[in-house]
Amino acid sequence: MTENKKMGNLSTPVHSLAALPSVDRLLGVPAIATLGQTHGQSIVVRAIRQILDERRQRFQSASLYAEDLSQERLVQDVEQTLGRLLQPSLRPVINLSGTVLHTNLGRALLPERAVEAVVNAMRHPVNLEYALEAGHRGDRDDLIRERICALTGAEDATVVNNNAAAVFLMLNTLAFRRQVVVSRGELVEIGGSFRIPDIMSRAGARLREVGTTNRTHRHDYERAIHERTGMLMKVHCSNYEIQGFTHEVPLAELAALGAQYDIPATVDLGSGTLINMQSYGLPAEPTVQENIRQGARVVTFSGDKLLGGPQSGILVGDRESIQAIKKNPLKRMLRVDKLTLAALDAVLSLYEQPEHLAEQLTTLRLFTRPIEEIKAQARRWQEAFQQWVGPEFEVQAQPMYSQIGSGALPVEALPSYGLCCVYQGSGRTSRAVIQLEEALRRLPTPVVGRIQQQNLYLDFRCLSAADEEKLRLNFYHKQ
Secondary structure: OOHHHHOOOOOOEOOOHHHOOOHHHHHOOHHHHHHHHHHOHHHHHHHHHHHHHHHHHHHHOOOOEHHHHOHHHHHHHHHHHHHHHHOOOOOOOEEOOOEEEOHHHOOOOOOHHHHHHHHHHHHOOOOOOEEOOOOEEOOOOHHHHHHHHHHHOOOEEEEEOOHHHHHHHHHHHHOOOOEEEEEHHHOOEEHHHEEHHHHHHHHOOEEEEEOOOOEOOHHHHHHHOOOOEEEEEEEOOOOOOOOOOOEOOOHHHHHHHHHHHOOOEEEEEEOOOOOOHHHHOOOOOOOHHHHHHOOOOEEEEEOOOOOOOOOOEEEEEOHHHHHHHHHOOHHHHHOOOHHHHHHHHHHHHHHOOHHHHHHHOHHHHHHOOOHHHHHHHHHHHHHHHHHHHOOOEEEEEEEEEEEEEOOOOOOOEEEEEEEEEEEOOOOOHHHHHHHHHHHHHOOOOOEEOEEEOOEEEEEOOOOOHHHHHHHHHHHHHHO
8 A cells, every 4th residue: 555545534634643754764765865865864854853843733733634744745845845954045136126225135236356356265365464565464454445545535444344333433432431413413323223322322422412403503513512522423314315494514614613623523424435426327425535525534434335345334534543443442343354355345446447337336337227228128028027927917017216225315216117017806906916026035036026006016227137047047937
């Protein structure tokens, strides 16, 4: 008799855990034994134990049936569990969300020069902290200091693991147990509950907010200054905008006030850019160079947003301030590794060739993609998506707007094009759209879109040629 026949009716509830096969018994099943020879017995045993644990839980809830213990079903579940265990946790996805610098999808995509630099640094010993010319221990910041200073006009520079760390380190070094004066309209919060007041408190600085939400004047800062004032700080509000009856003190004026009282004026620029974005047809954004020229003693900004590089926080400014920051014991805790430095150095080198920047810097290329190119791409895929989603949805090719980034100019929109999946069925629209969005995320290469106004939108701005090949494989898999 076959295994299934021995168990009788496959829909019969299992009344005893004695029917559950042992790990050794399953390892003896030819199909599972082959898996052990291919992938190693240890991970196959782990997969089997997960399956058996799941069966025991179902037995406790009286939802375990004979069919769940059939050899065919058990082999199938072991294969699926093993596939999940062998799959990397960090996986490529296809970004059709319409957000170019998507925080949850890894922000900036590295250009090929940076990817090659990272691979090279992984494969070989490198001069991370070794001065080749002098033949002794070096400083890892030396690898990028010259490029950053040349590009920004700053006297000195250092790098930590993200901009939040950069802000924290600046405050802890230059204003520990001292007062930091900030406009009330600049007390921002960004993703992950990063709030300027909280960071100041943790860094040991004392916040003194001045002005009002929409208007702050020079005299507001000046009235707040006393003998324990350690910093006048500006925070660039890159993730929201106040319009209407507003006023803020220009950095040059604040820097002059700071110089009058021998107090450093600093700027948390947030996203940070080294180019005039308007020259590329993009929304205006203050550059690092402008902030240095206007007198900021220290400017902090991100490496993985508008700069288009790896996750990092960059601090630039006068030599005295940066050297003090580098001597802070916390700097070692927040420093970056060789892979980040390799990628950052390669990205910065692209800025030294501005004539080719829009072609070579992936982030800028995505920002400036011609709308006709995106439109043609969306229409080319319209029929394939229609076949994939089935008759319950109508897939429409239509104009839409992309977002630069959730933490970088989120209110600014870029004209784009893509597909809109409109529900045509008789059930609940919201549930059907959610199920479609989930189905796209469960594909071999997950597809991430966005739900808006009870429709699923797929923005094609970020779809590369490599992504198109992954889409083809996704649809082949579905069939």
